[in-house]
Amino acid sequence: MGDIETGAPLPTETHPYLATKNATMTNGNGTSNGEIAKKSYSPKDFLSDRAKVTQIDGIRGLMAHEHPGIVSFLYVLASAAFFSPRPLPAHPGQHVLAGRPNPTTFPFSSITLNLKSPLGESSSEKQDSITIETEDLDVALQYSPSPGLKKLVDWAVDFQSYAHNKKNDGSWTVSFGSGSQDLMSKAFNVLLNPGDPILIETPVYAGVIPPLRLLAAEMIEVDVDDKGLSAVNLERVLSSWPEGKKRPRVIYTSPIGSNPSGCSASRARKLEVLQVCKKYNVLIFEDDPYYYLATELIPSYFELETEVYPESGHVIRFDSFSKLLSAGLRLGFATGPKEITHAIDVVTAGANLHTSGVSQGVTLRLMQHWGIEGFLAHGRAVAKLYAERRAEFEAVAHKYLDGLATWVSPVAGMFLWLDLTPAGIEDSYDLIRHEALAKGVLGVPGMAFYPTGRKSPNVRLSFSVVDLEQDTELGFQRLAEAIQDKRKALGIV
Numbered sequence: 001m002g003d004i005e006t007g008a009p010l011p012t013e014t015h016p017y018l019a020t021k022n023a024t025m026t027n028g029n030g031t032s033n034g035e036i037a038k039k040s041y042s043p044k045d046f047l048s049d050r051a052k053v054t055q056i057d058g059i060r061g062l063m064a065h066e067h068p069g070i071v072s073f074l075y076v077l078a079s080a081a082f083f084s085p086r087p088l089p090a091h092p093g094q095h096v097l098a099g100r101p102n103p104t105t106f107p108f109s110s111i112t113l114n115l116k117s118p119l120g121e122s123s124s125e126k127q128d129s130i131t132i133e134t135e136d137l138d139v140a141l142q143y144s145p146s147p148g149l150k151k152l153v154d155w156a157v158d159f160q161s162y163a164h165n166k167k168n169d170g171s172w173t174v175s176f177g178s179g180s181q182d183l184m185s186k187a188f189n190v191l192l193n194p195g196d197p198i199l200i201e202t203p204v205y206a207g208v209i210p211p212l213r214l215l216a217a218e219m220i221e222v223d224v225d226d227k228g229l230s231a232v233n234l235e236r237v238l239s240s241w242p243e244g245k246k247r248p249r250v251i252y253t254s255p256i257g258s259n260p261s262g263c264s265a266s267r268a269r270k271l272e273v274l275q276v277c278k279k280y281n282v283l284i285f286e287d288d289p290y291y292y293l294a295t296e297l298i299p300s301y302f303e304l305e306t307e308v309y310p311e312s313g314h315v316i317r318f319d320s321f322s323k324l325l326s327a328g329l330r331l332g333f334a335t336g337p338k339e340i341t342h343a344i345d346v347v348t349a350g351a352n353l354h355t356s357g358v359s360q361g362v363t364l365r366l367m368q369h370w371g372i373e374g375f376l377a378h379g380r381a382v383a384k385l386y387a388e389r390r391a392e393f394e395a396v397a398h399k400y401l402d403g404l405a406t407w408v409s410p411v412a413g414m415f416l417w418l419d420l421t422p423a424g425i426e427d428s429y430d431l432i433r434h435e436a437l438a439k440g441v442l443g444v445p446g447m448a449f450y451p452t453g454r455k456s457p458n459v460r461l462s463f464s465v466v467d468l469e470q471d472t473e474l475g476f477q478r479l480a481e482a483i484q485d486k487r488k489a490l491g492i493v
């Protein structure tokens with residue numbers, strides 16, 4: 001893989017032919033089957049064979065060399081300086097390198113967005129607004145680097161360093177994508193060879209099942225308990241791994257306010273999981289879109305890894321702006337070892353060149369306006385709103401479902417994961433498809449969150465947008481009636 005930032009040539013050990021040859025000799029984590037790594041650690045060992053041989057294209061690979069004074073005749077020779085509506089910023093070279101459209105043809109002179117009053121505060125007379133203009137607008141409207149707009153990437157590195165207490169030592173970086181979904185699907189591609197095993201906590205966020213199916217990945221289920229991913233279950237799976245069978249190198253987990261289980265892993269639980277991962281050389285894939293939707297922030301795997309390992313690089317983390325700013329912005333970022341984020345960037349370069357510059361430009365401007373503390377304050381206000389909704393929602397759930405269902409009271413996120421075992425219901429799919437639908441209420445049957453489509457007594461309910469005044473009461477009343485109908489049909493009562 002060529003270096004996406006420096007455009008440096010392939011290091012000898014990752015020359016395409018050598019990489020392919022080496023990959024066939026190992027199980028992909030640099031060890032023969034069944035052994036735990038003994039050689040010095042490199043996150044590169046986690047890359048799939050394809051990621052090791054795929055390079056950034058010839059144009060994007062040169063973009064990092066666009067320095068003042070460089071005039072390149074490699075590509076489209078239209079000098080934007082001639083047409084530009086304002087004096088050109090720093091890099092004359094860049095205007096002749098890539099086939100960028102001439103910005104004078106773009107019909108936008110500025111973007112202004114009016115902001116609501118801070119969440120939870122009554123509307124003030126003065127309405128704040130953010131405006132993107134001049135050079136920032138040029139950058140947002142133009143083709144831009146695959147990892148993200150430079151200023152936004154710099155902001156995100158500073159932010160992650162602050163939020164996760166992690167020294168910016170150059171070993172890790174961030175990559176932007178069209179939501180964390182986009183980045184996760186790209187990350188699976190750079191971490192797994194087709195057919196590879198991957199450990200996934202179950203029940204699992206249903207959105208990861210299709211990209212893993214496309215890779216023909218063997219999804220190994222590790223059941224959660226009331227604190228999320230269970231280190232005991234993980235140890236059980238890994239210690240009884242069949243001799244000679246290719247070992248899993250990655251575990252997917254959504255540790256806070258998990259979708260769908262609603263569980264959150266405590267600091268202690270995360271340390272236990274990290275210990276097991278260390279023992280078996282497993283990379284943690286931390287999908288954390290609900291991290292800031294917690295009443296109290298719990299240190300991330302990304303932060304805690306250095307308490308267990310001598311060095312960073314054993315966690316790839318996914319953050320999303322969807323639950324905090326807008327899902328329609330389609331913006332998220334991956335944070336982790338630069339070898340892995342760069343490999344994701346290579347996929348981005350080939351798939352969609354880069355994430356929407358307008359979405360990035362808007363987010364950058366908002367972050368500049370708020371500052372890190374302002375953003376975190378917004379996160380706290382969002383968490384408070386969901387906590388209040390959760391309390392009201394749960395109170396109604398207790399009124400109608402006590403004795404019929406149990407659930408872990410969530411400290412984060414948007415979901416209540418009902419277990420209908422007390423009602424004697426083993427398969428919620430039938431209940432939702434028939435009795436619940438007939439009564440006029442819907443939830444997601446637990447089966448949707450298991451790749452094997454196994455029977456589940458669970459139902460996922462979301463309290464994020466439902467009308468708390470009327471619909472919640474009505475919904476739970478109907479669900480309780482549907483459960484009773486099902487019990488009659490099953491001959492339980």
Ligand SMILES: Cc1ncc(COP(=O)(O)O)c(C=O)c1O
Pocket residue numbers: 178179180181182205207254258259287288289319320321322327331332
């Ligand atoms: C656990 C989890 N991961 C990822 C996503 C996707 O988030 P994004 O909108 O950033 O793609 C979701 C969306 O609901 C989710 O629940």
